[in-house]
Structure formats: structure tokens, C-alpha cells
Amino acid sequence: MHNHPNVIAVRDALTAAGAAAAEIVILDEAVHTAALAAAALNIEVGQIANSLIFDADGEPLLVLTSGAHRVDTAKVAAELRIGKLRRATPEFVRQHTGQAIGGVAPVGHPKPVRTLVDVELERFPVVWAAGGVPQSLFATTYAELVRVTAGTPAEVA
Template identity: 85%
Template structure:
């Protein structure tokens, strides 16, 4: 798994961004939900940064949200000025990130994706984000996550 092309892309993107991240951790099993990731890492579900891709009037939007709550799509749509914000299809996600749902990382995509970072994650000393495949994760701080993704802090719930 350490040599999976998506994991390599995420690792390289983290290095290029000068991220203070030790390395990507490969878990024993795939974790497709925040609850499963939290259990595997023995952390709270709020420390998991869900990487959710939305279709924002035809453009990709990545929302990195705390695993402890759901994204309020109407609130987010209004805040970014789009008429329609809906969950992206698996094909749309793969087209814009090169990654499959369940393993979408905050970075390492073929092209930059507009990103919002949930302000609720700021209270966590360590956040765990997906590393490109459903078995890979990495620890990062909130300021570092915002910086390496060029994300905008936002209230998303």
C-alpha cells in the first residue's frame, strides 16, 4: 500500500508543500467512515477530517469536515455563492481527485480543487486525514491542513 500511486501522490504533495507530517499510515483494514477510522486509530470521531467532494454548479468543491457532524449543503452553497451544491457521483470524484470515495485525500489531486476546511477541526490538536486510499491516513494539525490545501476555513455544519 505504501507504493500505491495515490499514496505516493499524497506523500509527494505533502513534501512539496513542506508539510510537517511524519508519513502516511497504512491501516490493517480499509476505513470508509469517520467512525471506522476513529476506532482504528483510537481517537475521537471529531478528529477525523472527512474529505467530501461536492458538485458545486459543475465544479468540484472539497469540504474537509469533522467526522462528528454533517455538512449543511444549503449553508455552504450560500457561503460560496453557488445555486446548487450536491454530493458528487463516484465518477465525478475520481475525475477530479484521481481517488475513490472512502480514500479521498485533502491534496495530491491532478489539479487543485477549491477547498473549505471545517472550523470545528481547529479544536483538535491532531487531525487525521485520508491518504489517497481507504486504508491510508496521516496526522496533521489544523493550521497545517489549511496551509497545505490552500483551503478556506469555514463553518460547514
């Protein structure tokens, strides 16, 4: 799995962005939810930065939210002045990220994706995000996550 094209793309993107650590951890089994990822890492579910892709008037919007939160789509749509914000289909996610739901990383996409980063993640000294496939994760900080994604801090819940 360390040589999977998505994992390599994520590692390369982290390295290119000057991330402090571009080490991607490969787990024995896929972790398709924040709860499963947190259990596998023995951390709080809130430390997981869920990468959720939404269809925002036909354009992708990546919301990196704490695993302890649910995105308030009406709030996000109103704040961004988006007419229609809905959960993206698996095909839409793959088209815009090159990755499958359950393993979508915050970086390593074919083109930059507009990104919001949940301010709740800032309370954790270390957060974990998917590394391009459902078995992969990497550790980072909130500040670095905002920087490497060119994301906008936001209250998303």
C-alpha cells in the same frame, strides 16, 4: 499499499507543501467512514477530517469536515453563492481527485480543488485525514491542513 500511486501522490504533495510530517499510516483494513477510522486509530471521531467532494455547479468543491459533523449544503451553497451544491457521484470524485470515495485525501489531486476546512477541526491538536486509499491516513494539524490545501476556514455544519 505504501507504493500505491495515490499514496505516493499524497506523500509527494505533503512533502512539496512543506508538511511537518508526510508519513502515511497504512491500516490492515479499509476505513470508509470517520467512525471506522477513529476506531482504528483509537481517537475521537471529531478528529477525522472527512474529505467530501461536492458538485458545485459542475465544479468540484472539497469540504474537509470534522467526522462529528454533517455538511449543511444549503448553508455552504448560500455562503459561496453556488446555485446547485450536491454530493458528487463516484465518477465525478475520481475524475477530479484521481481517488475513490472512502480514501479521498485533502491533497494529491491532478489539479487543485477549491477547498473549505471545517473550523471545528481547530479544537483538536492533531487531526487525521485520508491518504489516497481507504486504508491510509496521515496526521496533521488544523493550521497545516488549511495551509497545504490552500483551504478556506469555514463553518460548514
